[in-house]
Amino acid sequence: MKEKSKPAPLANEGLPPEERGLFCDAAPREYAPAQGILEDFYNWARSQSLWVLGFGTGCGAIELRPLMTSRFDMYRFGIQPRPTPRQSSVFVIGGYASVKTLKRIVRSYEQMMGPKFVVALGSCTINGGMYWDSYNTIKRIDQYIPVDVYIAGCMPRPEALLAGFLELKKIIREGKAEGQNEYARNFDWYKANQKNVIKDWNMPDYNW
Amino acid sequence: MNDMESALAERYGAWNWHDQRPDLASVFLESSKTHDALAWLRDSEGYRHLSFATAIDNIERNVFTLTYTLRNHEKRHSLIVHCDIDRGKPLMDSIHLLWGQAWTYQREMKEWFGIDFPGSPRVDEEFVLEGWAGPPMMRRDFDSLAYSDATYAERPGRVTHDPAAHMKAELYPEVAE
Numbered sequence: 001m002k003e004k005s006k007p008a009p010l011a012n013e014g015l016p017p018e019e020r021g022l023f024c025d026a027a028p029r030e031y032a033p034a035q036g037i038l039e040d041f042y043n044w045a046r047s048q049s050l051w052v053l054g055f056g057t058g059c060g061a062i063e064l065r066p067l068m069t070s071r072f073d074m075y076r077f078g079i080q081p082r083p084t085p086r087q088s089s090v091f092v093i094g095g096y097a098s099v100k101t102l103k104r105i106v107r108s109y110e111q112m113m114g115p116k117f118v119v120a121l122g123s124c125t126i127n128g129g130m131y132w133d134s135y136n137t138i139k140r141i142d143q144y145i146p147v148d149v150y151i152a153g154c155m156p157r158p159e160a161l162l163a164g165f166l167e168l169k170k171i172i173r174e175g176k177a178e179g180q181n182e183y184a185r186n187f188d189w190y191k192a193n194q195k196n197v198i199k200d201w202n203m204p205d206y207n208w
Numbered sequence: 209m210n211d212m213e214s215a216l217a218e219r220y221g222a223w224n225w226h227d228q229r230p231d232l233a234s235v236f237l238e239s240s241k242t243h244d245a246l247a248w249l250r251d252s253e254g255y256r257h258l259s260f261a262t263a264i265d266n267i268e269r270n271v272f273t274l275t276y277t278l279r280n281h282e283k284r285h286s287l288i289v290h291c292d293i294d295r296g297k298p299l300m301d302s303i304h305l306l307w308g309q310a311w312t313y314q315r316e317m318k319e320w321f322g323i324d325f326p327g328s329p330r331v332d333e334e335f336v337l338e339g340w341a342g343p344p345m346m347r348r349d350f351d352s353l354a355y356s357d358a359t360y361a362e363r364p365g366r367v368t369h370d371p372a373a374h375m376k377a378e379l380y381p382e383v384a385e
Contacts, residue, residue: 100338127363133353135345136337144363197359200339 010205023204028184047172053088054081058095060122060155085111096124110207119149146179220245234288242291244299254280261313302328320346
């Protein structure tokens with residue numbers, strides 16, 4: 001019987017040869033959903049427990065702080081911040097992203113465990129916003145990592161953020177939050193886009 | 209003409225002294241004499257604090273104007289020293305031996321304007337940008353929009369409105385036509 005062919009391992013060319021063995025060289029895989037009602041139960045559980053990576057990538061992240069206070073109280077929706085990508089399931093892109101920050105965004109996103117979701121807040125993540133002519137700021141984040149929910153505004157109010165989180169919960173529950181699978185499916189395309197703007201690529205090809 | 213102005217003019221050929229405020233003045237110097245003049249100001253005249261150093265791209269005159277802001281805390285007086293260097297050959301004496309923190313400003317000017325300060329510590333290392341491959345981006349002949357358009361993907365459908373005309377149409381549609 002012929003063995004199923006495996007994809008070629010990632011080259012990790014950004015790393016010195018002695019470090020290549022320390023990092024994963026396999027591309028991400030798509031998530032295989034469980035059978036029927038079990039997957040529905042998983043999705044319900046996922047939507048009720050959103051752990052946000054506490055990493056403010058831009059000025060819009062200032063609007064995340066009020067969410068943690070008693071006035072808006074995001075904890076009542078099962079949303080809470082975590083200090084590390086390894087424990088987080090939601091990455092909130094807080095507005096504009098410079099190329100330097102994009103490098104950290106890619107690294108953090110890939111380190112997050114699946115299932116993982118991305119909320120992009122602010123006009124800058126959608127079309128560059130006021131940084132449309134900046135020499136060092138990317139104009140749309142969805143070229144580099146997949147986005148599940150956009151929250152428009154410059155910057156969006158905490159109420160808009162809560163609405164965005166509720167929308168995210170809705171699509172997770174419906175099983176339509178496909179960002180992670182999209183990333184795995186189009187991994188080469190995303191990687192090419194990332195390397196196109198990050199000129200000094202000195203990290204693994206997949207930062208798992 | 210005050211004492212400082214005449215002393216700087218006599219010793220270093222300074223010109224164009226300008227009192228902007230009672231506690232702030234500016235003066236121009238030849239670039240070849242600037243290092244010595246700054247040392248004299250620091251050691252003999254009490255301007256011991258270098259509070260700022262930056263460059264201005266005067267592309268119309270084909271020069272970079274370097275600007276050093278010094279502070280005399282006893283007299284409560286600040287002095288801005290300007291000097292021009294050739295834009296085609298952007299090279300200047302390093303002042304990191306006069307003020308230790310100057311290397312940071314010089315590294316910034318190297319990255320942003322391409323002005324070299326030979327001997328300044330870590331002047332060739334990256335300062336703010338990472339992996340920047342384009343020309344020094346604070347030079348005025350660097351076209352930020354063209355670079356951005358060529359480098360970063362754009363979402364189609366973005367339109368720009370003239371703010372005055374747009375708000376007029378939004379708020380007073382009856383007179384906008």
